[in-house]
Amino acid sequence: MMSVDTLILTALRAAGETGVAGTELAARLGVSRAAVWARIRELRALGYEIEASPHRGYRLLGVPDLLHADDLRSRLGPTRVLGRDIQVFEETTSTNDVVERLARDGVKEGVVVFAEAQTRGRGRLGRKWLSPARKGLWLSALLRPPLTPTAATQVTVAAAVALFRAIRSQTGLTPEIKWPNDLLLGGRKTAGILTEMAAEPDKVKHVVVGVGVDVNLTASEFPEELRPIATSLRIATGQRQSRAELAVRLLQELDRVYELICTGRFEIVADEWEEHCTTIGRRVTIHQGGRPLQGTAESLDPDGALLLRTDYGRLERIIGGDVTLDK
């Protein structure tokens, strides 16, 4: 069910420069003109610039830099799975935690939870992920893919490809993918993916895909120790980026690649991933605890693991650990 706000924003966007009359909006929505006007005022209070003219009716002139669930739904358009339900929190501990609870309550796949800020955002292996208010995209999606736990890495790879496409189409820049879950611009980390799953040994019950993108942080907003290795879309492009627009692109792309892995066509995703992955073809060192492993990153296997040709000629299947590129 679309909300009245979703319907109003969808109609305003469709009308564009032309605008849409209050009587027409009211008729389409099946509510009174006064009710339409009340919702318009609410949207204005949120920062939406909506002109109300006797001649042209309502026109959408500008949107605020906030994440508004109805607005995101309105812009997303039809998808197969992703964004079936969208929730936006002002602040939460971690969107992965929120989605995990929804999953255990039996919610269907496709729900996406955004937070304007996370107090305990995290990356892989429990590492902290800085998530300041309104500076980035911090979101998690609930998926229930028909995969074994071994193949769950496919979801991380698919999310990386979706994120790659979204960032490239919005900014014109071409990110590099660093195995297994980072996106870089000019060698600096700008986005990451945290995939967590609940499973029986032979069957995934659900996967929570968390995505963090440093969108509008300025250099001074990064802690000093991260400045040499982190960046944001704003720093890389020299201008502020619309977080809502990026969110919509990301969900659309994620919907497409998710369909591919659900229908056994992971190869297509893997090919695109390999093309943009700076890890592939390079000499790398893998740190997994214990002795570091050195070799050449050759490709992805059918489950999304990294195939490493070690210096002894053996092909090792790598599913975790930290990767550093050797000089």
Added chain:
Amino acid sequence: MMSVDTLILTALRAAGETGVAGTELAARLGVSRAAVWARIRELRALGYEIEASPHRGYRLLGVPDLLHADDLRSRLGPTRVLGRDIQVFEETTSTNDVVERLARDGVKEGVVVFAEAQTRGRGRLGRKWLSPARKGLWLSALLRPPLTPTAATQVTVAAAVALFRAIRSQTGLTPEIKWPNDLLLGGRKTAGILTEMAAEPDKVKHVVVGVGVDVNLTASEFPEELRPIATSLRIATGQRQSRAELAVRLLQELDRVYELICTGRFEIVADEWEEHCTTIGRRVTIHQGGRPLQGTAESLDPDGALLLRTDYGRLERIIGGDVTLDK
């Protein structure tokens, strides 16, 4: 920390026929004789037969057929991980659910939760598991093994071996193991294991091992449709079995095999499993959804998956599905 009840029961068991004086008990526990007497009365109310004689002091003559956390701790003795904390519920939905919540609250591995009855006990793939009050052992343990999700099947295999040993030592009967998670007596199912995990693609965060054993059910207590295929230890041995005793044996054995898989010695567990597995060496059909797969079950692989030699000579790695033995 051991509770006063645990200390009293441990002392009474150690004293055996001889008994232990109230003054001595009070001194050992650092409480008054009146306090000891108050606890003894509580234990009697629970069904513990404790003799209080002016000559011999207190003697433990009989224990009730109930699961009492302090009593289980007292009988368990020192373990490496399992039973570090034991909780007993009169009734819960599913002990796996209780332990899952504890896991997400950050509780350390080793906690074991029993329920006298489960209202929504379940087996693999969401199937219902009948769990009537005081008729069986329904329990779950929290483990945090240093494994990848792919290797999590090792935990199921280890639990099956522990359960095999516990049932054999208590009843003198030799159960058959049916891949992946059933124990049978005379070809009828008497116990099952449900392993559920939370993981990142490269790392298990925790595993909940659920075990259900039909201990004292009579034939008429099974639903009609299960009677031809299910049995209990009571039916198989012709006498009631102590659930507490079986619980203690199981936790001790699970502690031993868990240490083996945590230290990379899964082979030892796998060898014992294969020896008692009726699936190995047999012609079987695997139903995984889609086309059934036929072949000969050859062995376990190093991650605990079943290696099936198909009729076309290919070796397939099977991690799920239902197995039926061909005639």
